[in-house]
Amino acid sequence: MALGIIVGGPAGTGKTTVGELLAETLKAPFVEGDQLHPPKNVEKMANGIPLTDDDRWDWLEDVAKNISERAEKESGLAIGSCSSLTVRYRDYLRKHSSVPLLIVFLHTTKEEMLKRVSGRKGHYMGSNMVDSQYNLMEVPKEDEPGCLPILADSPPEKLRDRIVAFLQEQKLLN
Template identity: 45%
Template structure:
């Protein structure tokens, strides 16, 4: 039996970004979502220029100037995707999300993985082998602009298991597609 969800293809957005602060679960949730829906998942961390990774690994927050080339790569990957694709990318500010969508040249669904600073800090403390230190979490939350109601985004609480979070995302996507069709 296949593990791919029987989600109608018309209800799976072609371009998605799993967004949120470091430690919110973009990679693990993105991989599980991709496996469940049979779509492509790319970890946006791999699209960072080496200089960005070097800065973050030394506890130095990125500036907007550091982020633009990375965000452009995220948008270009979405633009060029031949199949439904989700990319993990913090996309902390509305201007970043707008830039990604403009670069992708098509609508992008932003899946905001929302959680408390305490929950995310505890998860970051437990993870190993990631270049982003827990010490940068405060700067991530300071930069975060949660998606507004007029953005093409859904909000999902991450205080659950990965499986339950993926189920919530799929339900929210179906609901979103229904609302989009009504408009």
């Protein structure tokens, strides 16, 4: 059975870094959700304008479909990154995925997010966007199905190892 894994969380939590490490370890394709944003979304974020729900729906659908297609057509597993900040967004991703999704949700303090975002180069998401993402963020509760919330307070390799251990414990890997 195919599986999609989304590494989620607000800006500065390590979604791409952890997702790429996980994909490399599991020999699965990686879909960078930020690259699927339409130009108007990128322009808004680059100018410090938070996205609205209406800005996000088509993008979330594209992320879900890209990950699903890669999982079905390639190795049976695909990893992707996508903020998936709220329960509604995560439900929407699941609804538009043709494969089961596990959403690994990375979260940390606003101060840590600001530190990480202000230290990165060449990304359209500036530190001026941290407040809106932090305020919108809904860390998954224990009863939210298909979610693994992780405090992103360790090096990316350790976070990857925790995810792999969870996948093995849950018998989600072939």
